[in-house]
Amino acid sequence: MSVSDRQLVVVEDKSPIGIICGGGSLPFAIADSVLRNGRRVVLLAIKGWADAGRVAQYPHHWIALGQFGHLCRLARSEGCRDLVFIGSLLRPRVTQIRLDLLTVRIIPKIISAFRGGDDHLLSGIARIFEQYGFRLLGAHEVAPDILAPAGALGQRRPSDDDLADMQRAVALLTSIGPFDVGQAVVIAGGHVLAVEAAEGTDLMLERVADLRKRGRVASPAGVGVLVKAPKKGQDLRFDMPAIGPATVDGVVRAGLAGVAVMAGATLIADAMDVAQRADGNGIFVYGVAGETAAS
Amino acid sequence: MSVSDRQLVVVEDKSPIGIICGGGSLPFAIADSVLRNGRRVVLLAIKGWADAGRVAQYPHHWIALGQFGHLCRLARSEGCRDLVFIGSLLRPRVTQIRLDLLTVRIIPKIISAFRGGDDHLLSGIARIFEQYGFRLLGAHEVAPDILAPAGALGQRRPSDDDLADMQRAVALLTSIGPFDVGQAVVIAGGHVLAVEAAEGTDLMLERVADLRKRGRVASPAGVGVLVKAPKKGQDLRFDMPAIGPATVDGVVRAGLAGVAVMAGATLIADAMDVAQRADGNGIFVYGVAGETAAS
Numbered sequence: 312m313s314v315s316d317r318q319l320v321v322v323e324d325k326s327p328i329g330i331i332c333g334g335g336s337l338p339f340a341i342a343d344s345v346l347r348n349g350r351r352v353v354l355l356a357i358k359g360w361a362d363a364g365r366v367a368q369y370p371h372h373w374i375a376l377g378q379f380g381h382l383c384r385l386a387r388s389e390g391c392r393d394l395v396f397i398g399s400l401l402r403p404r405v406t407q408i409r410l411d412l413l414t415v416r417i418i419p420k421i422i423s424a425f426r427g428g429d430d431h432l433l434s435g436i437a438r439i440f441e442q443y444g445f446r447l448l449g450a451h452e453v454a455p456d457i458l459a460p461a462g463a464l465g466q467r468r469p470s471d472d473d474l475a476d477m478q479r480a481v482a483l484l485t486s487i488g489p490f491d492v493g494q495a496v497v498i499a500g501g502h503v504l505a506v507e508a509a510e511g512t513d514l515m516l517e518r519v520a521d522l523r524k525r526g527r528v529a530s531p532a533g534v535g536v537l538v539k540a541p542k543k544g545q546d547l548r549f550d551m552p553a554i555g556p557a558t559v560d561g562v563v564r565a566g567l568a569g570v571a572v573m574a575g576a577t578l579i580a581d582a583m584d585v586a587q588r589a590d591g592n593g594i595f596v597y598g599v600a601g602e603t604a605a606s
Numbered sequence: 607m608s609v610s611d612r613q614l615v616v617v618e619d620k621s622p623i624g625i626i627c628g629g630g631s632l633p634f635a636i637a638d639s640v641l642r643n644g645r646r647v648v649l650l651a652i653k654g655w656a657d658a659g660r661v662a663q664y665p666h667h668w669i670a671l672g673q674f675g676h677l678c679r680l681a682r683s684e685g686c687r688d689l690v691f692i693g694s695l696l697r698p699r700v701t702q703i704r705l706d707l708l709t710v711r712i713i714p715k716i717i718s719a720f721r722g723g724d725d726h727l728l729s730g731i732a733r734i735f736e737q738y739g740f741r742l743l744g745a746h747e748v749a750p751d752i753l754a755p756a757g758a759l760g761q762r763r764p765s766d767d768d769l770a771d772m773q774r775a776v777a778l779l780t781s782i783g784p785f786d787v788g789q790a791v792v793i794a795g796g797h798v799l800a801v802e803a804a805e806g807t808d809l810m811l812e813r814v815a816d817l818r819k820r821g822r823v824a825s826p827a828g829v830g831v832l833v834k835a836p837k838k839g840q841d842l843r844f845d846m847p848a849i850g851p852a853t854v855d856g857v858v859r860a861g862l863a864g865v866a867v868m869a870g871a872t873l874i875a876d877a878m879d880v881a882q883r884a885d886g887n888g889i890f891v892y893g894v895a896g897e898t899a900a901s
Contacts, residue, residue, distance in 0.1 A: 483785045490778045492798045503787045506801035509817055518813075522804055 327351035327370075328453055329391035329445075331382070332361040333398025337450070337553055339365050340580050341397050344454030353389045355382060360398065380413030383443055394445050395453055396549055434546050449548040450578055457582065459554075461574035461600035464582065465589040469569060469597050473536055476501065477571045477599065480538035488542040494552050497567065499535025504528060512539065512554075516561030523566050532566035533593075540573045540599075547576060555580035559588040559596065569595030622646035622665075623748055624686035624740075626677070627656040628693025632745070632848055634660050635875050636692050639749030648684045650677060655693065675708030678738055689740050690748055691844055729841050744843040745873055752877065754849075756869035756895035759877065760884040764864060764892050768831055771796065772866045772894065775833035783837040789847050792862065794830025799823060807834065807849075811856030818861050827861035828888075835868045835894075842871060850875035854883040854891065864890030 328345050332338035332354050338361065342352045354361070354371035366373075372385045386394060410418075420439055437447045451458055463469075469477065476498045483496050483503065493507030497519050504522065507515045516537065522528050528535075539552045554572060562570050569589070572579075577598070579585055589596045623640050627633035627649050633656065637647045649656070649666035661668075667680045681689060705713075715734055732742045746753055758764075764772065771793045778791050778798065788802030792814050799817065802810045811832065817823050823830075834847045849867060857865045864884070867874075872893070874880055884891045 479785070483782065483787070486781045486785070487778065487801075490774070490781070490798055492778070492801060497803075502804070503785055504804045506782075506787060506803050508792075508801050509797070509799045509822060510813055514813075518805055518809075527804060 325350065326390050326392050327353045328448070329386045329389065329394045330354050331374075331394060331396045332356045332366065333396075334360040334362070335398050335580075336362070336365075336555070337578060337580050338398045339369075340457050340578070341395060341450050341454045342369055344457050347456070348454075350453075353386075353391055355385060355394075357398075375409035377410040377414050379417060379439075380411040383413065383445075386445065392444070392446055393448050393453070394440060395448050395450055397450050434549075437546060437548055447548050449546075450551055451547055451576065454578075457578055457580070459572045459574050459577040459579050459598040461598045464579070464596040464598065465586040467569065467589065467593060467595040469536070469571070469595050472500070472534070473568050473595070476536045477538055477597075479503075480536060480571070481540060481599070484538065484540045485543060488545075491542065494541060495537060495539040497535060497537050497565065499528065499567065500530040502529060504535065512537070513557060513561055516558075516565045519565040519567070520561075528566070533568055535565075535567040537562050537565070537567055537570040538572075539570070539577060541576050551578055552576065553578040553580060554585065554596070556584045556588055559585055559592070559594065562594055563588075563592045567594065569597060571595075571597045571599050574598030574600050620645065621685050621687050622648045623743070624681045624684065624689045625649050626669075626689060626691045627651045627661065628691075629655040629657070630693050630875075631657070631660075631850070632873060632875050633693045634664075635752050635873070636690060636745050636749045637664055639752050642751070643749075645748075648681075648686055650680060650689075652693075670704035672705040672709050674712060674734075675706040678708065678740075681740065687739075687741055688743050688748070689735060690743050690745060692745050729844075732841060732843055742843050744841075745846055746842055746871065749873075752873055752875070754867045754869050754872040754874050754893040756893045759874070759891040759893065760881040762864065762884065762888060762890040764831070764866070764890050767795070767829070768863050768890070771831045772833055772892075774798075775831060775866070776835060776894070779833065779835045780838060783840075786837065789836060790832060790834040792830060792832050792860065794823065794862065795825040797824060799830065807832070808852060808856055811853075811860045814860035814862070815856075823861070828863055830860075830862040832857050832860070832862055832865040833867075834865070834872060836871050846873055847871065848873040848875060849880065849891070851879045851883055854880055854887070854889065857889055858883075858887045862889065864892060866890075866892045866894055869893030869895050 328350055330338055330342055330352055345352050352369060354366055354369045356366040356371050356373050358373055358375050374382050417439055440447045479501060480496045480498045495507040495512045495515060496503060497505040505515045505519050541547060541552050552572060554570060558570060585596055623645055625633055625637055625647055640647050647664060649661055649664045651661040651666050651668050653668050653670050669677050712734055735742045774796060775791045775793045790802040790807045790810060792800040800810045800814050836842060836847050847867060849865060853865060880891055
């Protein structure tokens with residue numbers, strides 16, 4: 312089933328979408344987009360991560376990490392068949408986990424999913440949800456209007472040199488895809504300044520800013536791009552690449568020319584704010600057109 | 607000409623070897639090794655980087671960065687035909703550069719070498735030296751006794767899980783080789799924790815230690831390896847991978863099981879100290895046997 316077929320199904324279905332909410336503002340951007348598209352939402356907010364003040368503005372239930380049985384019962388009682396998982400969920404502490412009976416029963420499946428990098432774990436969890444009768448959708452399927460469009464989001468466009476850096480960055484990301492590494496690199500004037508792994512994009516950008524301060528970056532300020540892209544074959548239902556105002560601020564501090572993402576396969580939180588900050592700092596935010604990323 | 611042929615030539619030649627010294631202790635480890643092998647040395651120490659106290663213990667001249675003509679004259683007056691470039695030379699400040707006439711004349715060549723990453727720059731500089739009648743040798747050719755041996759350097763040996771992480775790390779380094787990125791990665795339990803680019807190995811290890819402190823590393827302390835390897839086709843006459851006591855300390859702070867390097871293609875500064883610190887902290891230092899890295 313192609314992405315557009317699935318989108319059609321999603322829009323025609325009138326049951327509420329259950330949004331399992333981690334941290335950050337993306338869960339609410341998704342919820343608002345779903346509501347704009349005429350479907351109801353129920354937030355299944357994870358204690359310790361989801362923003363309580365914002366959760367309260369939507370129909371919601373609170374769940375603890377580890378309560379898979381409780382989550383299934385709540386979702387069914389609300390009539391949800393479709394679930395979306397969204398928001399950051401940095402390595403939880405053991406004390407934040409509350410295992411319920413069903414979770415304990417599926418632990419062997421979770422452990423067998425937890426081999427190698429994030430992708431294995433997340434795809435394994437998606438399969439478990441499906442075995443219990445839910446359909447796990449990607450944010451790109453339920454909220455297509457907050458996906459990065461192709462081309463420049465603000466005023467500035469990438470130069471030919473920027474495009475060359477972007478092309479090299481995409482090739483590098485493609486070559487490390489099989490290793491389930493991070494989703495972002497920084498290249499300036501053909502020189503690879505940083506490769507993201509477990510630290511995440513924000514910390515990687517901080518590192519580039521720091522290297523520049525210490526005179527370790529050969530290219531002048533205003534040269535170089537951050538490129539974020541999903542791994543080839545990545546399950547976009549989890550951990551879809553996302554940028555927001557904080558990303559733009561990080562790119563500015565790192566002294567880069569701009570940020571490029573894959574059009575249609577990257578979430579942009581607060582696109583208006585992103586475009587304004589980019590314009591205010593003279594950087595570009597660019598959506599690279601390519602094959603549609605299917606989940 | 608194979609590496610062993612070249613080594614023979616190097617040992618039979620009785621002219622002094624000119625060691626162009628950057629920072630750190632490696633230049634002196636190389637000098638001592640050359641002296642042990644019965645050849646004389648002249649240190650051509652770079653102002654602002656080479657350790658003055660240690661330079662004074664050897665026949666030497668001081669040069670500033672940018673004095674290529676002066677360097678050529680000094681080396682010829684000492685009867686040096688063979689030069690070795692060794693030691694760290696982090697991005698210099700413009701004020702530390704003193705251009706002499708010959709350097710100004712070869713600037714177009716240097717600029718054309720300065721495209722893309724370090725490899726292009728360094729190979730270009732090597733060609734320039736050769737055009738002026740010198741032979742640029744690698745540290746591995748003049749000081750084979752300070753190269754990493756195959757197998758464990760200290761008491762501890764890698765486990766099967768460590769070997770699996772090492773294998774994955776080597777495959778990852780191989781796949782990013784064409785992009786002229788860094789020379790090191792950290793993998794723990796199959797999960798890529800960090801990829802080195804412009805920041806260098808020490809800062810990458812600090813990052814892993816920091817991620818672990820903040821609970822962002824899934825695997826427990828004592829799992830994971832640092833693997834350093836030259837890029838495929840890398841010119842070992844410049845920027846040969848090196849480890850030393852500080853690397854061991856960084857691996858310990860990062861909570862890893864050990865460090866693996868390519869046997870015969872990695873310099874070990876103070877191997878005795880490295881082995882003692884590794885044993886004292888229960889980590890391994892392991893030389894992966896493979897095809898001999900030719901320059």
